[in-house]
Amino acid sequence: MSMLSDFMFISAGLFCIGIYIVLSKRNAIQILIGIELMINAAILNLVAFGKYDDLANSGQVFALFAIVLAAAAVAVALAIILNVYRQYKTIDPAKVERLKD
């Protein structure tokens, strides 16, 4: 029987990897992957904590929702990236800095 803490460690590891990717990569797609990693870390936690709700299994349900949402978000994000690429001919977020004041 694995311990809850094991899940948590894996999840934290995933999250950290995700953050690292998000902060360090120069490619928007890769950053997106990093974000996905972070979302999945969170979902992993949800599922793990779902064990304590036997009656409604709300953790699992939430996880499902989150997966769906993540998929949708990825779709939107990919669309944005496509548009960004069309506009700037790059998907390096460091070069997309028109939001600067």
Place this chain on the structure above:
Amino acid sequence: MNILSLLIFSPLLFGLLVLVLPDSLRNLFRYITLFATLLQLVLSVWLYIHFKTGPNFAGISNEGQYQYVEKVHWIGLNLGGMGKMQIDYFVGVDGVSILMLVMSSIVMVIAALSSWEINKNHKGYFALFLLLDMAVTGVFCSLDFFLFYIFYELMLLPLYFLIGIWGGVRREYAAIKFFLFTLFGSVFMLLVMLGLYFSVKDPATGYHTFNIIQMMNPANYDKDSIFSILSHQTLLGFPARTVGFIVLFIAFAIKVPVVPLHTWLPDAHVEAPTPVSIILAGVLLKIGGYGIIRICLGIFPEVATSGAFWLGLLGVISILYGALNALAQRDLKKLIAYSSVSHMGFVLLGIASQTAEGVSGAVMQMVSHGFLSTMLFYLVGVIYNRVHNRDIYSFRGLGTLLPRYTVFVMIAFFASLGLPGFSAFIAEAFSLLGAFNSHVFNGLLPTWMAVCGSVGILLSAGYFLWTLQRMFFGETHLKGGDIWKLALTDLGKREMIALVPLALLTLALGVMPSLAFDKINDSVLALIQFMHTK
């Protein structure tokens, strides 16, 4: 509508007419103005003829004795805890003001006649002229201090523009000087007016009032109000009533003008166009004297009595100082301006004597000087229009060149220097007589003041005769040579029309002083009695 109100506001109506008419009719404006002033003259003469005399119509401190009274509630503000603010449109005349009205309306006609020379911006000029006319008339009629003040301030505005736009080379300097001088006086007058307002209560309504006649009655003052006679309040360490008197006196003394507050006058006169000079000297200066009689003496009689010595002293200083200055002038207009200072000194001296003779003489002097200074300035204007020069030393022997002009100059000069037969003689003689009599009658003025005043008559003969000799007699010699000789034409018809009535008026007043004295006697007696019952 009351005839007095008609008299006051008819010029305003014509002024509006001038404003409304298109500029293409500008040659008509002067006729409109002349008509307005003539209408006013007719009205004022009607008032003069129907003016009732007798001790029951003396006026001064008795509201019921004023004539042609119109009293309408004008501004009423409910101030809650402070009671009700009540300002009346209150006009009426007594013996002193009726003469001023007639005099000023005559002067206005002459000024309108001399406005023919105006050659720029007719519309503005005549509209302002008529506005000024209204304000001046209003001042002489107002019996409500607030109304008086409004008219008094309203005079400044048109005058400022009339001097500042249509004046001579240094017109802006002169205009601003005049304006600031007068404003300086009237601003403080406003403060005293408000102080009086909060001190006086109308016994009929129980509210504070601006009514000048109510202010003359010591019973109407609140017990512990600032200007109450009984309370002996102080302002800045001086008795409040003394301060009030001095402030009002300074305001009017600037107008008179009394030395040392006179320096605006030569500048304003020299720069102003002829008609404005005429109004300034003929009417405006009289407002000072009138204000002193009506307001300073009326509201603060006991201060006026205790300060009579100083008033007389200022009068004597004005007489002598003005005359000496006139003697030193090269500019003819400046000479006449200073002679005005000197002549108006007699007004102050007469008022200060607080005798019936003195005050009558002072009022007479105001009327007489109104006509004479009008004539003198008109005459200066005639020569200035021709050659644009007024320096006494530029002319010599004008008598040969301009005989008719010289005759009028001689009439004006000799009348001004107090030749018997002309009004100034009666006026100066009685002002001086009052000053002499004061010593015996009420002990206010020492005799030496009257003697010094007489010396002023001598000096005035000096500067007028010297000017006559230098400018009008001798071989003809002009600075401008033959060009001037051609330019200097003798008096035209319009000029004669303006001058002849003035000469006749001053002669008539000199031969029949009763024309003036009959109307003012009752008021003067009432004033003297009023002053001495305090």
Place this chain on the structure above:
Amino acid sequence: METVLTHSDISVIQLAVTAVVLPFVAFLLNLFIVPRQSKLSGVLSGLAIGASLALSVFVFFEVWNQPALHVQQIWFTVGSTQIRLGIWLNNLSVLMLLLVSAIALPVHVYSIAYMKGDNHYTRYFAYLSLFCFAMLALVVVDNLLLLYAFWEMVGFASYLLIGFWFTREKAIQANKKAFLMNRIGDVALLTGIMLVYTHYDTFDIVTLFGDHSLATAAATATATKSVTIAGLCFLAGAVAKSAQFPLHTWLPDAMEGPTSVSALIHAATMVAAGIFLLGRVYPLFNTEVLTVIAIVGCFTAFMAATIALTQTDLKRILAYSTISQLGYMMMAMGIGAYSSALFHLATHAFFKCLLFLAAGVIIHEMQHLKRKHRLHIDAQNINNMGGLRKIMPVTFITCCVAALALIGFPLTAGCLSKDGILIQGFAWAEGKGWAYSIIPIGAVLTSLLTAFYIGRLMFKVFFGESGLEGISADSEPEAHEENPLLYLPMILLALGSLFPLFSLNPLKFESAWIVKGFADMVNKTESSGELVPFLISALSVCVVLIAYGVYVRQKLQWLKFKGVLFNMSYNQWYIDTFYNGIIVRAVVGLSRAASWFDTYVIDGIVKLIAGTGLVLSRISAWIDRYIIDGIIHSITYFVKQAGNFIRGFQTGRVQGYLFTMLIIVLALYILKTFI
């Protein structure tokens, strides 16, 4: 006071008023209706004054030595004081009325011829009529204020007439001077009138100085200081009008006017107004003032006589002679010889007017010679004349009569009046101490001087040879004096200068009707006085003989010395020099100083206040700009800088933001957990 007037009295008064007003009517007509240079004007004025004379004669006989007539009506009211105007006909006023019109008529007639051809003929007669009106009115009015009015009016008319030729520089200087010096007297007179008014509360001469008058009563009761001062003021008025020291210098200059004017105004009538005034207000004077009057009169008489000794201008000599004679009258008034003063006034009017008219004829003649021979001479200088008696016999004879009258030669009118003054002078000084006798002795001295200067004048003008080189006057074949309008008046006046007109007894002045007409202050005692006139007459004859010796026989030339005294006399005692140098300059200087004071001090203060206002406004503008506005500016600057600083954080890099967020979250976590 109010006496009921009979019907005839009223008509007398109406006639008197008509006599006064007629010249005024002539004045108005001449001024407005008669065309310029019309001969009509002279006739008109002459007729008017002639009618006045006729009426005056009638009025005179009605009133003389009868109760005085007085009517008045209210003129105007001042306060509660009624000022009345009216006329008061007593002996004094009817005498003056008669005298003025009697002198004015011949002068008018003379003027018609004398002024012929002048460009302003009408104007001349207008002025002359104005003068006559004012003078006639002056003598009859009953009110001090009116008296003053006409007093000034005669001065004004005199101003106009002196400056009649107003293109002449000297004439206009002279008329200004005359008016101004008279004004000094006028101011004094006005002061006197005011003082009297304050004291007695009325201007009415009858109430003040008539019978049972206020002034007499007061003067006897209490001789107060103010009454004395008032008396001195009246005296000062008279001094100016009658050209007495120290206000006499206008009269010689006034000779710039036409000679006929000098004859009427500056010899006979206007200058006598001062004496008349003293007579009119006589009860006002107390002993002190009377003594002052006597001293002023005596000194003036003496001074003017000494000046007349050396003058060379014909009219100037006569002018100083007039001053001297007026001094006599003044002195007579002062010593209480009231009637003699007026008597001398009347006689003097005749002979002095005559002398002036003669002078006019002589000057005309000289100008004629001057034009004829194209000379550059002064036509009025007596050194250029001489020997004129042959070509101008009428002038010569009438002049002789006048000169004798002036000297006081027996059988002339002047003798009577002058003797009266001298006798009364000695009577007055008697028993008063030696100092008082200076006055009659001075009068005697003056009388001798008079004899000398008039002798000099006569001899220089009429005797000897012409003063002009190579031209002898009698070689002129032309007719002279042909115009009867010129010499008829002179003959008439010459007749008037003889004794029968005034007294049937040529030796006793007391028998003259004028003297009888007035009550005197000094009792006419028959003491030592009787001898005086004869003595003086004898001495005068001697003096005239000396003058004859000097100027005709050319002997006694040492009398023509030129020393200090000569210069003093020739320069008129330097009085005019003093006035011009000191007083006029002082007044002008004072006026300059006042003007300077006005421009730089009073206006300076005004400008200083204005300048202070300007400086204050500049300072506040500076404060406004740099301090108040500065604070606002610095606040905005600070905010802007802060904004700029923070703006730097907005890199626009998504990852950067995320990183920052992470740091902050971590920091918060650390803060929360460990602190």
